[in-house]
Amino acid sequence: MDWEAYAREADARDPLKGYRNDFFYPEGKIYFCGNSLGLQPKGVRESVNAVLDDWAKWAVEGHVVGPRAWKPYHERLTGALARLVGAEAREVVAMNGLSVNLHLLLTTFYRPSGERRLILMEDRPFPSDRYAAVSHARLMGFDDAVVHWPRRSPHEPLYLEDLLRFLDEHGKKVALALVGGVNYYDGQKYDIQTITEAGHRAGCVVGWDLAHAVGNVELKLHDWDVDFAAWCGYKYLNGGPGAVAGVFIHEKHLRDETKMRREGWWGHDKATRFAMPPDFVPIRDDEHVITAESWQLSNPAILPMAALEPSLALFDRVGMPALLEKQKSMGTLMENLLRDVPNVKVLTPAERGCQFSIAVENPKVYERLTAAGVVGDWREPDVVRVAPVPFYNTHSEIVEFVRILKTTV
Ligand SMILES: Cc1ncc(COP(=O)(O)O)c(C=O)c1O
Known part of the structure; x- marks a missing residue:
């Protein structure tokens, strides 16, 4: 040939x-390194310069004036990100970095009770994910709470049947599964829908690190009933070094008024945020449903969001x-x-x-x-x-x- x-x-x-x-x-x-840092789309300079120009021209008023006002700037990314991960707009927000977001999501979703306290991860997860999981368990007073989907031998992939067996045997002790959608080390893509279903059958919350999956594989997070997910913007999404990351929280959790989260002023109701009230009120959309934006803490970095926009436009076009x-x-x-x-x-x-x-x-x-x-x-x-x-x-x-x-x- x-x-x-x-x-x-x-x-x-x-x-x-x-x-x-x-x-x-x-x-x-x-x-061949787009799995680590995607290349720079040629539109990035113009997009970033537009923000610099607005800052030069409007100074503080740039938060509220002009077609690219900063106060709602993150909303410019929501639609494209939601399309990439198969989500409703209310389920997605661009914010922070990936490890930070994993911590925020673990705060909400790791709720151990009784003997159900384990965090299940794939074998060889990305180290930051493991550090996050171990530290959350430790903060709750549990040592050795992180367990792994077993691997038969170092050069073999992971087998779904081994995970299902693990869940059959130990599922009632697992509070949460946190798995990488595509493993960073060997590139294996996991069956997100089947694993999420199996986790739910065992009574666990199932969340995904999609750093190597977003912009790389098909995702239907809403339909697959994924509880939560987080990803970074600098790999297949071409958002540049340290790019703004993204978060998905399933609508069923957004509709659960008892859900707790870390709170900051940028997650507060947009209409009353600048009245500076002492008590936190989460952001709701037109249908009065809490949105993933409520997990925002700080006013966001606008320049990295501007750097990500041109690539998202390319994804939408193609x-x-x-x-x-x-x-x-x-x-x-x-x-x-x-x-x-x-x-x-x-x-x-x-x-x-x-x-x-x-x-x-x-x-x-x-x-x-x-x-x-x-x-x-x-x-x-x-x-x-x-x-x-x-x-x-x-x-x-x-x-x-x-x-x-x-x-x-
Ligand atoms: C699978 C996975 N998870 C987490 C991270 C950590 O990302 P960050 O430094 O953006 O928090 C990375 C970084 O490459 C990663 O590949």
Whole structure:
């Protein structure tokens, strides 16, 4: 098979090929690191400059005047984020960073009672998630409350049946499950709907860290009855370093007037916030339902929100189905080509997004890839992560990457 010719043809036919020009693409590189930091959309400078201009022109009045007033600025992001995660607008808010938001959500949703006090996570969760979970349990007086969906061996994926068995055996002791939608380490995509249902059957609250899932896989959080979720904006969402993050809280919880949260003035009723009342009143929408905005604490950083907007506009223009189709085509090519590379083991199973995690025998591989212009990353002890992203990568880059990989192993 002439893979180069195959890739050239696939790229020529690619309906998304023009979008690469909407990003600043690092010259001379194969950029396969969109799972860590997405590239800068070319519209970012203008969007950020517009905020700087408003600040220069209006000073404090910029909070309330002009088409991009800062007081309601976060609302500009809500619709696009809700579409990306499959949510109602009231269920979503852009705010803070991911780890901060996980803490805020754990405060609301980790309510241990009696023997139901465990927090269930996948094996090898992102460390920050584990720190958050362990610290919440400890704050409640519980040591050793975090348990993990067991892995059969280090280079194997996680199996749903093992989780279901765990829930059968220990589910009544689990207060909350917090799982990554796509695992950061091996790129395995979990079945969010099935796991959420299984958690609910066992009586647990089920929340998701979607850092590696948002903008990367299909999400229908509302319909899947997910209790809560959080994600960051700098990976597949291309919001820039330290981008503003996002939160989902299911409507059924928003309608539960007994739900508790950490409270700050930016979560207070918009109409009376500046009357500075002593008591907190959560934000409600036109139908008088509390919204996820009520979880906001501080007045938000406007510049990072402006930086995220152009990418969200691109997602709205292209839509996830087209991105997923190209992802599938590039992923299948990568999978086929990696089969012929000696001395490596692909850890990522068929259930995946863009990312491939490749365990290598030779510890020099990553260094050599980098020297040859491949931008991926390395995770100890032996894993190279690469993620061809539909917005700006090509089939030909995959062929070239695997050609280079073969020279490094
Ligand atoms: C899966 C996952 N969770 C949490 C985090 C932490 O994110 P932040 O530094 O934005 O809090 C990351 C960062 O890469 C991540 O990949």
